[in-house]
Structure formats: C-alpha cells, structure tokens
Amino acid sequence: MKRLFFVGMAAALLSGAAFSADSEAELKVDLRDVVASGVVEPVDGMSTAGQPDRAALKVFADSGYTTVIDLRAAAENRGLNEGAVVEELGMSYVTLPITGAGAINFENAAKLDALIDASSGPVLVHCGSSNRVGALLALGKSLEGAEDNAALAFGKEAGMTSLEGRVEEVLGGE
Numbered sequence: 001m002k003r004l005f006f007v008g009m010a011a012a013l014l015s016g017a018a019f020s021a022d023s024e025a026e027l028k029v030d031l032r033d034v035v036a037s038g039v040v041e042p043v044d045g046m047s048t049a050g051q052p053d054r055a056a057l058k059v060f061a062d063s064g065y066t067t068v069i070d071l072r073a074a075a076e077n078r079g080l081n082e083g084a085v086v087e088e089l090g091m092s093y094v095t096l097p098i099t100g101a102g103a104i105n106f107e108n109a110a111k112l113d114a115l116i117d118a119s120s121g122p123v124l125v126h127c128g129s130s131n132r133v134g135a136l137l138a139l140g141k142s143l144e145g146a147e148d149n150a151a152l153a154f155g156k157e158a159g160m161t162s163l164e165g166r167v168e169e170v171l172g173g174e
Contacts, residue, residue: 028130028159031056039063042122048137048158050129051078054085061089066121069112071132073097092119098132101166109139130159138167 025041028048034040035055040047040063052060057068068086072078074097086093094115098108116123125133138155142148148171152160155167 027157028134034059040065045119045121046116046123046125048130048133049124049126050159052082052124052126054080057082057085057089057091060122060124061091064122065091065124067092067094067115067119067123069094069096069115069123069125071096071098071112071125071127071136073099076128098127098136101163104132104135104139104163104166105170106139106143109136109143112136113140113143129161131161131163134158134160135163135167139170142171 025043025047027043027046029040031049031052034049035053038059040059042065047060047065049056051072052068060068068082068091070078070082070093072095074095083093083095096108096111096115098104112125116125125137127133134155134157137158138151138160141151141154146154148168151171152164152167155164160167
C-alpha cells in the first residue's frame with residue numbers, strides 16, 4: 001500500500017509526542033492554517049481534515065493534491081458544491097458516504113484504503129470534523145496488521161475523537 005507506517009512516526013504516536021508544524025507535516029491539518037500559509041504537505045501521500053471551503057481546496061490543488069475523498073453523506077451541508085469546485089480545480093472528487101456509527105467497520109475501511117491507493121497523487125480525506133476519517137483509517141491500519149494500540153493512535157492522529165469507542169468495539173470483534 002502507498003501509505004506505509006514509518007517506524008519513527010509509530011514511535012512518536014505511541015509515545016504521545018506531538019508534531020510541531022516546524023518539524024513535520026501533520027496528518028490532520030488545520031484548514032485555517034492551510035489557507036493562511038497557502039501550502040499543505042501530505043504525510044505519506046495523504047492529509048485529513050474537517051470540511052474544507054473553496055480557499056482550502058485551492059491550496060490543496062496548488063500543493064499538488066490529485067484527489068479529494070469526501071466521507072460526508074449527500075444530505076450534509078458543505079457550504080458549496082464541493083464536487084464542482086474540486087473538479088474545477090483539477091482534482092478528482094470521490095464520495096464514500098459514512099453515516100452512523102454502524103458504518104465504521106472493516107468493510108468501509110477497506111473501501112477507503114482502496115480509494116486512497118487508486119489515487120494518482122496526494123489525497124485529502126475529509127468528513128465534517130475528521131472523526132469518521134480517523135476511525136476508518138484506524139481500522140485500515142488494523143487490516144494492515146497494526147496492533148490495536150498503534151491503530152488507535154494512528155486514528156487519533158488522523159482526527160478520530162468520539163468514534164474511538166466504536167473503533168475499539170470493531171477491533172474487539174463486533
């Protein structure tokens with residue numbers, strides 16, 4: 001898979017170390033910082049975030065991102081026609097609607113991994129807050145063979161918050 005779990009990153013995540021903006025790119029990005037700086041750097045080909053606006057999407061496009069994967073359901077308000085904006089900026093727009101805690105499962109994690117792997121360049125994966133993103137990425141790490149603690153740590157780095165309990169439940173064997 002494109003997204004390798006680097007030993008240094010794993011050690012830092014497991015120890016709870018935070019990455020400073022000066023030393024390394026962060027997996028979950030603050031969209032205000034992205035817009036203010038005008039640049040964004042992927043971590044192993046990917047960034048995660050909450051709902052981006054037009055200005056943030058432009059920075060991703062200008063930074064060489066090729067794909068935006070949106071985990072929000074069609075009924076969720078994005079504040080813009082995201083698909084049209086993404087395509088206008090020259091990126092591919094892919095949706096994988098994840099609704100409710102029941103959608104946090106290994107099947108959807110594998111679908112997300114396949115979408116990320118199919119991208120021809122850096123990927124932005126987002127939902128409303130990055131909670132769903134982090135939850136599915138944690139399960140994806142488990143599918144790759146990561147220990148539960150490492151998978152959970154990766155999910156938190158990607159934005160998982162309130163869905164941690166659901167991920168623990170799935171890791172424990174639904």
